[in-house]
Amino acid sequence: MPQVTLTVNGQSHTVEVEARTLLVxxxxxxxxxxxxxxxxxxxxxxxxxxxxxxxxxxxxxILAVQADGAEVTTIEGLAAADGALHPMQEAFREYHALQxxxxxxxMVMSAIDLVRKHPQGLSxxxxxxxxxxxxxxxxxxxxxxxxxxxxxxxxxxxxSELARAAAE
Amino acid sequence: MxxxxxxxxxxxxxxxxxxxxxxxxxxxxxxxxxxxxxKHRLNMPSALIDLSGxxxxxxxxREGDALVIGAMVKHFEIATDPQIMAAIPALSRMAATIGDxxxxxxxxxxxxxxxxxPAADYPAAxxxxxxxxxxxxxxxxxxxxxxxxFTTAMEPGELLVxxxxxxxxxxxxxxxxxxASRYSMTGVFVARGPKGVGVGVNGAAxxxxxxxxxxxxxxxxxxxxxxxxxxxxxxxxxxxxxxSAEYRANLVTVMAKRAVAxxx
Numbered sequence: 001m002p003q004v005t006l007t008v009n010g011q012s013h014t015v016e017v018e019a020r021t022l023l024v025x026x027x028x029x030x031x032x033x034x035x036x037x038x039x040x041x042x043x044x045x046x047x048x049x050x051x052x053x054x055x056x057x058x059x060x061x062i063l064a065v066q067a068d069g070a071e072v073t074t075i076e077g078l079a080a081a082d083g084a085l086h087p088m089q090e091a092f093r094e095y096h097a098l099q100x101x102x103x104x105x106x107m108v109m110s111a112i113d114l115v116r117k118h119p120q121g122l123s124x125x126x127x128x129x130x131x132x133x134x135x136x137x138x139x140x141x142x143x144x145x146x147x148x149x150x151x152x153x154x155x156x157x158x159x160s161e162l163a164r165a166a167a168e
Numbered sequence: 169m170x171x172x173x174x175x176x177x178x179x180x181x182x183x184x185x186x187x188x189x190x191x192x193x194x195x196x197x198x199x200x201x202x203x204x205x206x207k208h209r210l211n212m213p214s215a216l217i218d219l220s221g222x223x224x225x226x227x228x229x230r231e232g233d234a235l236v237i238g239a240m241v242k243h244f245e246i247a248t249d250p251q252i253m254a255a256i257p258a259l260s261r262m263a264a265t266i267g268d269x270x271x272x273x274x275x276x277x278x279x280x281x282x283x284x285x286p287a288a289d290y291p292a293a294x295x296x297x298x299x300x301x302x303x304x305x306x307x308x309x310x311x312x313x314x315x316x317x318f319t320t321a322m323e324p325g326e327l328l329v330x331x332x333x334x335x336x337x338x339x340x341x342x343x344x345x346x347x348a349s350r351y352s353m354t355g356v357f358v359a360r361g362p363k364g365v366g367v368g369v370n371g372a373a374x375x376x377x378x379x380x381x382x383x384x385x386x387x388x389x390x391x392x393x394x395x396x397x398x399x400x401x402x403x404x405x406x407x408x409x410x411x412s413a414e415y416r417a418n419l420v421t422v423m424a425k426r427a428v429a430x431x432x
Contacts, residue, residue, distance in 0.1 A: 002174060018171050019171055019172050019173060019174035019216065020169045020170070020171045020172060020206075041207070042204055042207070043200070043203075043204060043270075043271070046268075046270065049270060055244075055273040055274075056269060056270050056273060057270050057273055057274055058270045058271075058274075061199065061200065061203045061204065061274075062199065062203070062274070063174070063199070063203070063216075065174050065176075065218070066196075066199065066218060066220065068176075110269065110270070113269065113273075114269065117269075130269060132268040132269070132350070133267070133268025133269055133270045133271065
């Protein structure tokens, strides 16, 4: 059986897989990192989004063997060691950017990639279009968009309502 | 998904050797089409030959009056590479509309061209720009490469290594996206350059094609009005729940006008 070595959230893991094993199966079933969800399993819904390097990818549509040697970040790897949330997580909480929560990990991971790829900032339209690969079936998009705009301000060093609220 | 063997060669020569030794093996680039097909058991390859370890398939370079893009260059790179954005900005804009961010982070131009999905974006650009498809063993003009639905002129075991696009004076692209799946219902890429005027159409038929009546009209008068009165025959166009052949025929004209306007 093929062996793959992945660095997940900074920690190296070597696991035995089948060639057909998906990256998300390794994360959930072998490493027990169940924050990454499987929604549609057809690369449409985005619940399974993780980062490989800096890029957001759908972990249901990558074989574990294709990710051999990769640096993977999952939702569990975002918060600081002391438990302080990533600004995107903090903004999702502050703006109540979730209803049932199933899509949330994928939304957060996609949103971070989106902000990073727009260092000059993002319009509301760009945020909405940038979430094309993520589906919220509660249709709670409004607060998700607000949260991402606020987190972008924090991540890119602009003053925002969120930063002001945190400072008070 | 049925299981398969997995190989990750580091050279084109090794990949081609693996494909020659095993006729049921398939190359995999980004896997954005192939992996969903495997999950549906539409395909049962004996082995996957992962092309991501082959450095010679990556890279974007200028060669005279052409831009040569490696088969493993990802849609995201095509959308954002300064060299491509400067030479063929319409190609970058096209790449920015493929799938979603996560697909663009994985999917490759070579994978899309070799798969030749009727709704894929790039084949229309390759036809309109007069591109040359470069394989491990020969060069194939775009006109001879796209043969039919999911079918190209490549032989079994032949590997696409890159594509050479002559740099146009002007090029533009417009498509109508299916509101749900976001695939191209019909898209038109127009270009004016060293090889004359090209008009490539995707999404409308079983295979991307050139609209030569529009090419002649645009060669005489480069303006949206020049193509406004040209009707694409509906005879061989796709008809499905999303749109009839007649609807797509009309879209060819509408998208051609918008593509010319996009090119400026």
